[in-house]
Amino acid sequence: MRAPLPLRVRLVALVALVFIAAPLLSLLWRVPWPRLVDLLASDVVTDALLLSLVTSLAAAVVALSLGIPLALSLARMNGFVASFVRAVIVLPMILPPVVGGAALLFAFGRNGLVGSVVSDLTGLVVPYTLTGVIVANTFVALPFVVLTIEGALRAIDPRFELAAATLGANEARVIFRVVLPMVRPALIAGGFLGWARALGEFGATITFAGNIQGKTQTLPLAVFVALETDREAALAMSVVLISVSLLVLVSLRDRWWPVR
Amino acid sequence: MIRLFVASSMTDYMEQVASEHSSTQAGAATELNIAGSGTLLTQLDEGAIADLVILAGRDHTRRLQEMGSFLSPIEFASTSLSVIVSPALSNANLSIRDLRAGDLQGAACVVSAPCGQLADEFATATGLEMRSVTREPNVRSVLAKVERGEVDFGFVYRTDFLAAATDIAEIKDSGAEAFNTFYSLAVARDTPNMAQAVVLAESITSQYGQTRLRQLGFEHP
Amino acid sequence: MTDTPEFLLDAGVVLQRGDLHLNAELRVQHGEVVAVMGPNGAGKTTLLHALLGWLPLQSGWIFVDGETFEAPNEDIATPTHRRGLGMVFQDGLLFPHLRVAGNIRFGAAPNKDLTSLIETLELSSLLQKYPSELSAGQTQRVALARTLAAGPKMVLLDEPLASLDTTGRSRARDLIGTALSENLSGALIVTHDPVDAFALAQRVVVLENGRISQFDSPEAIQSQPQSRWVADLMGWNIFRGMRRGTSVLMPNGTEIATTGLQADGEVAAMINPASVALFPERPVGSPRNSWLCQVRGVQLLGDIARVSLSGPLNIYADITTTAAAELALKEGTEVWVTVKATEVLTELDSSRD
Numbered sequence: 001m002r003a004p005l006p007l008r009v010r011l012v013a014l015v016a017l018v019f020i021a022a023p024l025l026s027l028l029w030r031v032p033w034p035r036l037v038d039l040l041a042s043d044v045v046t047d048a049l050l051l052s053l054v055t056s057l058a059a060a061v062v063a064l065s066l067g068i069p070l071a072l073s074l075a076r077m078n079g080f081v082a083s084f085v086r087a088v089i090v091l092p093m094i095l096p097p098v099v100g101g102a103a104l105l106f107a108f109g110r111n112g113l114v115g116s117v118v119s120d121l122t123g124l125v126v127p128y129t130l131t132g133v134i135v136a137n138t139f140v141a142l143p144f145v146v147l148t149i150e151g152a153l154r155a156i157d158p159r160f161e162l163a164a165a166t167l168g169a170n171e172a173r174v175i176f177r178v179v180l181p182m183v184r185p186a187l188i189a190g191g192f193l194g195w196a197r198a199l200g201e202f203g204a205t206i207t208f209a210g211n212i213q214g215k216t217q218t219l220p221l222a223v224f225v226a227l228e229t230d231r232e233a234a235l236a237m238s239v240v241l242i243s244v245s246l247l248v249l250v251s252l253r254d255r256w257w258p259v260r
Numbered sequence: 261m262i263r264l265f266v267a268s269s270m271t272d273y274m275e276q277v278a279s280e281h282s283s284t285q286a287g288a289a290t291e292l293n294i295a296g297s298g299t300l301l302t303q304l305d306e307g308a309i310a311d312l313v314i315l316a317g318r319d320h321t322r323r324l325q326e327m328g329s330f331l332s333p334i335e336f337a338s339t340s341l342s343v344i345v346s347p348a349l350s351n352a353n354l355s356i357r358d359l360r361a362g363d364l365q366g367a368a369c370v371v372s373a374p375c376g377q378l379a380d381e382f383a384t385a386t387g388l389e390m391r392s393v394t395r396e397p398n399v400r401s402v403l404a405k406v407e408r409g410e411v412d413f414g415f416v417y418r419t420d421f422l423a424a425a426t427d428i429a430e431i432k433d434s435g436a437e438a439f440n441t442f443y444s445l446a447v448a449r450d451t452p453n454m455a456q457a458v459v460l461a462e463s464i465t466s467q468y469g470q471t472r473l474r475q476l477g478f479e480h481p
Numbered sequence: 482m483t484d485t486p487e488f489l490l491d492a493g494v495v496l497q498r499g500d501l502h503l504n505a506e507l508r509v510q511h512g513e514v515v516a517v518m519g520p521n522g523a524g525k526t527t528l529l530h531a532l533l534g535w536l537p538l539q540s541g542w543i544f545v546d547g548e549t550f551e552a553p554n555e556d557i558a559t560p561t562h563r564r565g566l567g568m569v570f571q572d573g574l575l576f577p578h579l580r581v582a583g584n585i586r587f588g589a590a591p592n593k594d595l596t597s598l599i600e601t602l603e604l605s606s607l608l609q610k611y612p613s614e615l616s617a618g619q620t621q622r623v624a625l626a627r628t629l630a631a632g633p634k635m636v637l638l639d640e641p642l643a644s645l646d647t648t649g650r651s652r653a654r655d656l657i658g659t660a661l662s663e664n665l666s667g668a669l670i671v672t673h674d675p676v677d678a679f680a681l682a683q684r685v686v687v688l689e690n691g692r693i694s695q696f697d698s699p700e701a702i703q704s705q706p707q708s709r710w711v712a713d714l715m716g717w718n719i720f721r722g723m724r725r726g727t728s729v730l731m732p733n734g735t736e737i738a739t740t741g742l743q744a745d746g747e748v749a750a751m752i753n754p755a756s757v758a759l760f761p762e763r764p765v766g767s768p769r770n771s772w773l774c775q776v777r778g779v780q781l782l783g784d785i786a787r788v789s790l791s792g793p794l795n796i797y798a799d800i801t802t803t804a805a806a807e808l809a810l811k812e813g814t815e816v817w818v819t820v821k822a823t824e825v826l827t828e829l830d831s832s833r834d
Contacts, residue, residue, distance in 0.1 A: 016291045086725075105408075109408075110409060111408065113411050125365075127410060128392075128394050157825070159574055160574055160576065162530070162561065162568070162577075163568065163574045164562075164565055164566040164569060164576075164587070165533075165535075165560070166533055166562075166566060166587075166628070166631075166633075167562075167564040167587050167588025167627065167628070168558075168562050168565070168631055169562055169587070170562050170589045178576055181576075181578040181579075182577065183576055184578065205271055206396075206397070210367070210394025210396070210411075211370065211394050211396065212391070212392055212393065212394040212395065213395075215389070216394065217395075221276035223369050224397070225371070225395065227370065228296075228298035228299060228302055228369075228370070229298070229371060231596065
């Protein structure tokens, strides 16, 4: 037990909580609940739902497969190099997503540094495609994945790696049989956080992948458009987004360790 | 302080008008809130307070009127739709038929914006498929994407095309000039700044104001 | 290299780590268990890590069973996983995500008879448990099983018993002794406890401040300490005998009273020389542990006088030099020796034969 907090502290805490919860509750207040199912069944909404599901899951998978090696490398760096690399990785987390989207355009856009080469060679164009949405989502999800996993990796006693090596495990076996299984909760948490972030991604997507219904119009984009055309549909979609995010966060307690 | 709500395609003009007004009318500072017309209406719906509102699109103007808190709107300018192509295609002499083929990437405003609505009307009239066209939040974003070559063509206002400094080209004889958007202004009733707002509105509709609008490519409705 | 190398391990380890300059030469024979002792920070763990290849040598050599594992001069450094050296850590370091069975199987050599290993270390009932469900003693037994399962050429143990309580400790020590003798061609065991060292090792290396100060049989270490630290360390009086009630009965009939209660059988009574008190007259109230002994010798170690006594039991007493002077001790002086029963620790006797 800790000592009880002073009344003033508790009051301010309550204000802070209300400040965060009130807008969300007000939104829920406005939702036309009886018509929710009908609203969610409309073409625009089902298109966006499906697209969001596919792209955010794909982004989570890509972010994990790119993020795990990056986190492993980062966890072995020290000093200035580590700080610098970590700062670069965190950038997409705190940059306005629109800036991120613009940066993606300059890199992978038709006339971008990478994109122009790719499209000359293969004819592939990333922006305004499903792939573009996944790229934008991965861009914003990756920092969450990397930081979550890196933190867990750093908390592991390096002697576990020594122990595995003395048992004849080579570098790959140490990573795949010891290190990664030991951070499994962080892998899952990172994956889910990345997924939730990708699901809510707006700025980078609309800037980089555009807003094409059934092709690149994800739920947040559909909400944005519907806010001015079909308010009730926008609210219905918001409910979906809020519920999913809340579900992810609440279930993201340290539940994945096999041991009590 | 006069609170002005301005449709984004009127940004350049209204910034000039507002600063001139502030410098000539003693004490009448202005504050500009610039957004797409749909967004402005949403804000007003949710209780935002404006002394003078400038909207694009007759549908939006009608919705403003239905709110009941504004004096009768005055239509003071119009502009037409323009189909533009990226600098890379500016010498290709494209026609609407080329766009119909479907292998070029297009951009238009969202449907809630008048420029998006116009584009849809135009597409229906010409049999153009809009399904794979990216819908941007506002006309400036469409223009930027065409200018940078991120998309091949886009639907913008004639005024935006004329003001653009880059090598984009307009598709000739597309028939888009028949699709117009009309700009209206409306003064809010019963605000402390009503008198000031009326003065400002008059300067917009005045002969001088109209000349300035024409210089920017707008037409008189 | 000869076909049958003389030593299992032949190493000269020179490296700098922080303030520690480690410079130690070490040879372990086939089948031999060597204990490594020394004060904290002397470089014991560093030595093990260097042998494993976890810390690179600055100079020196590591030969195991005639194979060169490390020779900085020749640019040879075999990676840890190809050295075939087992390691048991102080805290076990079992992989928390694997059950006991999974831990033991992790590095198991294909031809290794795991069943007998599991029986020897009494792990059959633990196989399905996770490491977090094990006691400290069980953890160490599993750790040893995991290491031995890999069929190492040699095992390094870093304070394998340090985290155990007295009871678990003697049991674990027994099991480790058995398992080592059954499975191994040699072992190096770091310990801070002379009882462990004497029970498990044939020879003892004393490492102090990065250097080896003594490398000898346990008997020699005990009788001829070469440094203050070794003297302190080896100063424990250890008496073997049979338990009778709460006392330990020595072969010569002397009884040592204790307060502990344990199972019957052979036990060792252990007395710290510092808790041995000397009196010129028979002490009042005649405590149970009081014997009339003769001084055989007095050795001065700093401000401490180590008095060696013989009589009903041969015991060392550490007293201050002032007290020694007051008692006017010299060879042949008769003094009363007393030890409080609470100061006598007992251990199940698990001495090697």
